[in-house]
Amino acid sequence: MSIKLPKLKRADFNKVKKKKILLLSDDMRLHSGVGTMSKEVVLNTCDTYDWVQVGGAIKHPDGGKRIDISEDIGKQTGKQCSVVIYPVSGYGDPQLIRHLINSEKPDAIMHFTDPRFWGWLYQMEHEIRQHIPIMYYNIWDDLPFPHWNEPFYESCDLLAAISKQTYNINKHVSQITPRVEGKDLVYIPHGIDHNKFRPIEISDPHFTNLCNFRQNLFGANDPDFVLFFNSRNIRRKNPSNLILAYKLLCDSLPKEDAANMCLLLHTDRVDPNGTDLPAVINAICPNYRVQFTDRKYNEQELNYLYNIADITCQPSSAEGFGLSVCESLMAGTPIMATCIGGLQDQMGFKNDNGNLLTEKDFTEEWPSNSDGKYKDHGEWAFPVWPHLTLQGSPQTPYIYDSVPSITDIAKTLIAAHSLGTKELTRRGRSGRDFVASDNAKMTAKHMGNSFIKAIDTTLETFSPRKRFELHDASSPKKEYPSGTILNVKQVI
Numbered sequence: 001m002s003i004k005l006p007k008l009k010r011a012d013f014n015k016v017k018k019k020k021i022l023l024l025s026d027d028m029r030l031h032s033g034v035g036t037m038s039k040e041v042v043l044n045t046c047d048t049y050d051w052v053q054v055g056g057a058i059k060h061p062d063g064g065k066r067i068d069i070s071e072d073i074g075k076q077t078g079k080q081c082s083v084v085i086y087p088v089s090g091y092g093d094p095q096l097i098r099h100l101i102n103s104e105k106p107d108a109i110m111h112f113t114d115p116r117f118w119g120w121l122y123q124m125e126h127e128i129r130q131h132i133p134i135m136y137y138n139i140w141d142d143l144p145f146p147h148w149n150e151p152f153y154e155s156c157d158l159l160a161a162i163s164k165q166t167y168n169i170n171k172h173v174s175q176i177t178p179r180v181e182g183k184d185l186v187y188i189p190h191g192i193d194h195n196k197f198r199p200i201e202i203s204d205p206h207f208t209n210l211c212n213f214r215q216n217l218f219g220a221n222d223p224d225f226v227l228f229f230n231s232r233n234i235r236r237k238n239p240s241n242l243i244l245a246y247k248l249l250c251d252s253l254p255k256e257d258a259a260n261m262c263l264l265l266h267t268d269r270v271d272p273n274g275t276d277l278p279a280v281i282n283a284i285c286p287n288y289r290v291q292f293t294d295r296k297y298n299e300q301e302l303n304y305l306y307n308i309a310d311i312t313c314q315p316s317s318a319e320g321f322g323l324s325v326c327e328s329l330m331a332g333t334p335i336m337a338t339c340i341g342g343l344q345d346q347m348g349f350k351n352d353n354g355n356l357l358t359e360k361d362f363t364e365e366w367p368s369n370s371d372g373k374y375k376d377h378g379e380w381a382f383p384v385w386p387h388l389t390l391q392g393s394p395q396t397p398y399i400y401d402s403v404p405s406i407t408d409i410a411k412t413l414i415a416a417h418s419l420g421t422k423e424l425t426r427r428g429r430s431g432r433d434f435v436a437s438d439n440a441k442m443t444a445k446h447m448g449n450s451f452i453k454a455i456d457t458t459l460e461t462f463s464p465r466k467r468f469e470l471h472d473a474s475s476p477k478k479e480y481p482s483g484t485i486l487n488v489k490q491v492i
Contacts, residue, residue: 044448
């Protein structure tokens, strides 16, 4: 009697062990912008790296646990991967990082959100960088050039910038150790999953579901034209200004047309850092339709909302990237937005030669297109030009608050509405073509590939930092740039 033995697999000695990255950000299972992008980074790089995340939240219910989500990520990607989350309330502390470096043995640390949330990390960077590099995905820096952030930049072996404007900021604020473009300074915009956010045509299997969703949302009173706002109810997002601009739009229309309008607000009605929006509506816009959708939607339902909208509105006074705007364009819906930060990247501005602006077009003398130097842009965008005021706080001594005027928002919306829904739909589809293109690189796949290239370069070129390396910050190599957007003399 012969016994059949299992076939032995030949060992692959050429297989390279994956590098492991320690990610510090919002828990990737959360629906915040940072959490969503953290997940997309992991989903689109997990075949190249193993990931360990310190997953932050304001009050995390899973704090103190170790959660292995490898199986879930593997099902979503069809790839063998290793993804572990250490949930925390806040963003962690030095002891946790020391523990994870010893136990998980990562090859690098990557983090993103505002660097001021990570003050403790930069205070210990001299001990971390003796062994592994620190990489920072900079999603929030604004003008004038924030040279008080230079110590944060100096502590990082890689600066990945979310917008062309931030790329330029990182480049010119880094004076002590100038950055090498393409090596330790890269431009990586947020990436949207183009399969999740997409136009739903009548032939699409989801079209019936979309119709049912719309019926449940509006009932019998289905509007002819929908303006959509999908952002948090906070001051810099300017929902109150949008409400007033919407009133001005409706005032300009015949009564019958105005009655068939709807401003759809996917936000909290009241936010401690924003305002009481129902009170605003009752005071200044009681006669026109404003509707809230303040429950949590999954990605498929959110895509339905973008497909229902005729135009998505983002009148922010400050914005790192503007994730909802890119989601809207990927879903084939045009945008009205303030020409600031990363929002201007999504509008497809062109130079005088008709070429798309790149991150290298932004300079010390011209750090943003907020001054309207270039007016030619993609047909899917309806930009509103900001009016600058200077704000500040102890943590951020000064920063531009680029508020668009209510009348400018209204005029822009009137112009967009006059085109009609058919033309807006056509323009929205061209917007999707743009953000999904190899020029814009705003798909999740593009973002993943960009990070793989940047991380690999950082790992290959990393040199352990000396135990103590003092710099004289009082004498930079050249005078710090001002980062002034507008030529004040010309304005006056």
